[in-house]
Amino acid sequence: MISVEGLEVSYGRFKEPVLKDVNAVFDGKSLILGPNGSGKTTLFRALCGLTNVRKGKILVDGVDVEEIYAKTGVVMANFPEVLSLLSIKVLDLIALYADLTGGDHAFAREILFDLGLNETLLKSKKLHELSAGQTKAVCTAIALSTRAKHALLDEPFEQLDPARKNRLIEHLRNYGGVIILNTHETWLIRNLANWKAFFMFEGALYGSVPVEDLLKAKFSFGEEAKTLFRMVVSGKAVSLVREGRGKPLLSLESLDKVYELALEGEKR
Amino acid sequence: MTKYFNLYLKALITNPHLIFWAIIFVEYWVLMWAYVFGANVPTYEEAVKNYVSAACGSLTLISLSSAATGIAETLIHSSKSIKFVTKYTRLSPPRFLVENMAASLAVLLIVSAIMFSSIIGVFCHKFEMMVLPVNPFGLIATTLLSAIFLYALSAFLSLLVVVLKAPKSASFVQFLPLIFSFLAYASLWVDLKIFAYISPFNCISALVYHYFSGEQPIMGGLLMPGEKEQMNITLTACSLITWTFTMLILVVILLRKMRGIGIEEIRLV
Numbered sequence: 223m224i225s226v227e228g229l230e231v232s233y234g235r236f237k238e239p240v241l242k243d244v245n246a247v248f249d250g251k252s253l254i255l256g257p258n259g260s261g262k263t264t265l266f267r268a269l270c271g272l273t274n275v276r277k278g279k280i281l282v283d284g285v286d287v288e289e290i291y292a293k294t295g296v297v298m299a300n301f302p303e304v305l306s307l308l309s310i311k312v313l314d315l316i317a318l319y320a321d322l323t324g325g326d327h328a329f330a331r332e333i334l335f336d337l338g339l340n341e342t343l344l345k346s347k348k349l350h351e352l353s354a355g356q357t358k359a360v361c362t363a364i365a366l367s368t369r370a371k372h373a374l375l376d377e378p379f380e381q382l383d384p385a386r387k388n389r390l391i392e393h394l395r396n397y398g399g400v401i402i403l404n405t406h407e408t409w410l411i412r413n414l415a416n417w418k419a420f421f422m423f424e425g426a427l428y429g430s431v432p433v434e435d436l437l438k439a440k441f442s443f444g445e446e447a448k449t450l451f452r453m454v455v456s457g458k459a460v461s462l463v464r465e466g467r468g469k470p471l472l473s474l475e476s477l478d479k480v481y482e483l484a485l486e487g488e489k490r
Numbered sequence: 491m492t493k494y495f496n497l498y499l500k501a502l503i504t505n506p507h508l509i510f511w512a513i514i515f516v517e518y519w520v521l522m523w524a525y526v527f528g529a530n531v532p533t534y535e536e537a538v539k540n541y542v543s544a545a546c547g548s549l550t551l552i553s554l555s556s557a558a559t560g561i562a563e564t565l566i567h568s569s570k571s572i573k574f575v576t577k578y579t580r581l582s583p584p585r586f587l588v589e590n591m592a593a594s595l596a597v598l599l600i601v602s603a604i605m606f607s608s609i610i611g612v613f614c615h616k617f618e619m620m621v622l623p624v625n626p627f628g629l630i631a632t633t634l635l636s637a638i639f640l641y642a643l644s645a646f647l648s649l650l651v652v653v654l655k656a657p658k659s660a661s662f663v664q665f666l667p668l669i670f671s672f673l674a675y676a677s678l679w680v681d682l683k684i685f686a687y688i689s690p691f692n693c694i695s696a697l698v699y700h701y702f703s704g705e706q707p708i709m710g711g712l713l714m715p716g717e718k719e720q721m722n723i724t725l726t727a728c729s730l731i732t733w734t735f736t737m738l739i740l741v742v743i744l745l746r747k748m749r750g751i752g753i754e755e756i757r758l759v
Contacts, residue, residue: 303752322580
């Protein structure tokens with residue numbers, strides 16, 4: 223379980239905080255939905271202990287993240303920056319992380335085969351020589367193959383074709399540990415039953431609700447009575463309602479479009 | 491040892507940046523010392539032996555610090571991953587340091603061996619006499635200690651860039667050991683007096699000179715006329731050992747303190 227209490231993170235002492243008073247408990251499979259630039263990746267960096275925390279506390283299984291050293295199998299993430307320990311061929315990189323984490327290097331190759339990356343490519347290319355989609359697939363495969371207790375997956379579906387997205391979803395469903403997955407795409411809501419969902423806008427985290435509650439949810443501007451959450455987007459109050467008037471959440475392909483909605487609402 | 495040691499060693503040996511700076515660049519200076527700076531050296535044995543030993547001292551510095559630039563580069567570029575693996579894999583900070591240092595030292599010693607071999611061969615061709623080290627074991631021990639010092643210095647400087655979040659300085663800082671090594675050339679013309687012991691770079695060239703030639707090194711001004719004060723070898727070795735331990739302790743502290751700089755941040759500047 224990862225718990226976050228009153229977390230505030232900024233990149234520089236006098237800069238506006240990127241994360242503002244974030245509170246959450248991640249104890250199952252959780253989805254963090256938010257537009258690009260909302261602070262989702264920064265939250266993941268903080269959960270890994272890779273960012274200076276201005277205020278608040280992060281506990282991983284009850285231990286302060288700052289105190290964690292050499293704890294194999296506790297946390298794994300899929301960002302290229304944490305998986306670039308050496309500039310070596312991808313196959314060697316997979317073997318390296320399997321060795322360091324006690325992970326299953328055959329499982330990583332199986333996931334990559336499912337995602338359309340063949341052995342020849344893995345043998346001949348380094349991570350930075352792959353396309354953005356291939357890099358993401360390799361990093362996600364490494365993260366899942368370590369079978370860590372907590373897997374932090376940052377936009378794992380980015381630039382995957384629909385068939386491969388389905389295969390990756392199967393791997394996520396079968397994963398035995400806690401998954402925290404962040405994305406700006408809403409189509410995932412239909413496919414991840416029994417997950418918890420959080421929303422992140424402008425550094426603030428809202429939630430959680432069961433993913434099933436979002437299937438008919440709508441964005442409505444202004445204060446509504448029966449809301450799932452009230453959020454602030456571009457300084458305006460936005461309510462996510464279970465039913466009633468508003469723009470259906472699933473009709474927005476990406477949560478980046480919430481800003482367009484906010485702009486339209488302003489014009490009206 | 492984990493797979494990290496083998497793969498890091500392989501990555502360093504095949505790093506084109508490191509091959510250029512640690513081998514090709516150093517060979518250029520070997521040729522300069524032999525055929526340009528050595529053009530007017532008298533050809534009697536004592537003079538040649540002194541000159542080759544002095545060349546060896548300076549070239550050891552250039553060779554090790556050139557290789558250290560490649561090591562610093564890899565440390566800065568992988569700093570975020572280093573932080574992550576030391577927290578969530580079996581590569582704890584001390585274990586990472588031991589494996590990273592062991593692979594780096596192997597490379598530094600390979601580079602030094604190439605340089606010593608080429609010095610002996612090239613100078614033999616130039617002066618038509620073979621000058622071999624008087625005390626090879628002392629020379630190996632000095633090279634090893636110097637390699638540890640230069641590894642620790644470049645690791646310290648790299649981690650300092652990361653801790654201070656100063657990616658703009660990354661490319662300058664990785665060349666600092668090489669810049670310091672060239673500044674140490676000043677001792678050929680200037681009597682450094684007490685600073686001869688304070689500068690770890692001067693201590694390295696003095697110890698290499700001593701074990702190669704069997705003579706006492708001087709406080710500086712080798713190429714200048716007049717009486718010169720000799721250096722105390724024990725004091726010189728103590729100074730280098732103190733510097734090395736200090737740097738290693740600072741590396742351990744910074745390794746725990748740093749949070750890493752993303753590759754994108756370095757590329758952006």
